[in-house]
Amino acid sequence: MKYLSTRDDSLSRSFNDILYQGLSRDGGLYLPQSWPKIDLLSLKNKSYEEVACEIIFPYVNENIEKLELQKILNETYANFNHEKIAPLVELENNKFLLELIYGPTYAFKDYALQFLGNLFSTSLEMSPKKITVLGATSGDTGSAAIHSFKSKKDINVFILHPHNKVSPIQQKQMTTVIDKNIFNIAVDGNFDDCQKIVKELFVDDEIQESTSLTAVNSINWARLIAQVVYYFWSYLQTDKHQINFIVPSGNFGNIFSAFVAKQMGLPIGHLHIATNSNDILKSIVDTGEMKKKSVSQTYSPSMDIQVSSNFERQIFESLNRDSKRVNEVFESFSSKGFYQFDDSVLAKFQQIYKASSIDDSQTLETIKYVYEKYNYIADPHTATGLKVLLDKKDDEAWVSLVCAHPAKFDNAVNKAINKEIDIPKELSNLFDKEEKMTILPNSTMDVKNFILEKISNA
């Protein structure tokens, strides 16, 4: 399998090239040149790790042996905290939850990032290379990445998070990892600011020359393919002929993985985007209008995003994989802060996607309702999806994703159900631990100098 870029459809890169590069030098995101098809029958009676191997192998076949891949996957999911890894729970007839909270940091990001850490280590074992992992996080990516890469040889990790805009547990999950290859940077700004700095550094020649920069944001292709697995896995746990998913969305990585699953042959009807009040994705899907808006802080901080990086991949797909047109869209969008998709493109978005924006008060009401009716405690991100799920009146099977453990966002959850929830010991212990982080201004130059200084000393 070879890879092209959303901004250059003539590109032809190997998986190993794109694994470490993250963002393409032309500013685009990588996608495979074609979609491999999966025979659903071949997945029957396989374990999560075996299903993962079938799905991921066609994307990495040029660089990794199948046996090697299976070994990496077995290692990756061995320490997950549930025998089914990602269990499907039936809330009521045709309404399901897919629980993705059994990794070391209690959010779905672990399913991909634990894999990425092992993938990097395996490939670095055989080379003299050292890499610098650079990422921006609205909370969960950062902790999942740090827990995946801590103390790994030949890897330094720099994670930017918006200062004081992640939950206290999310912050502690990152900053209490004091291994010397881990650098937490708290930026005085919001998540979009952090993401912008990271994007600028990835096209910065000076930093590219001094180290091999590696993206672990949800723009990283290897992460997306690891997420494709649980969409297939949830289908395998039902007796349905077709299923539909509701995905609480921010950077559009998780739901784009569902789109990939659909391209690979998983019988998906619709994908329903749930957002909080940061609703740019809803505007795009409802009216074709993509417009820069400011970010507001909500109870679901991992979705406090208005520039959803991975949506560029969907634009590329819906523009018939024509990178010239993608370039036009983004040139116009970055100069005017605005782009209007025409009706034919809008119709393509709507063939697949629906979208709802759930505000903070609906989020808390949903947490309360679901607790009282089903005795199920949902975190605020998950609750945006549950609101959509509970409102579904059609006869179709809908699966809504459980994105994080409620204890990670206990302030909002306690408020909603008016009682203190139990916090797993691994999480409450964090508050007794020493923290390590550096606060920097919202400036690409400051972050760049910090990184250059640390890697030259390492």
Ligand SMILES: *Cc1c(COP(=O)(O)O)cnc(C)c1O
């Ligand atoms: C990352 C995250 C999201 C958003 O997922 P995207 O892939 O960015 O769309 C939603 N909920 C939680 C808990 C997350 O960590």
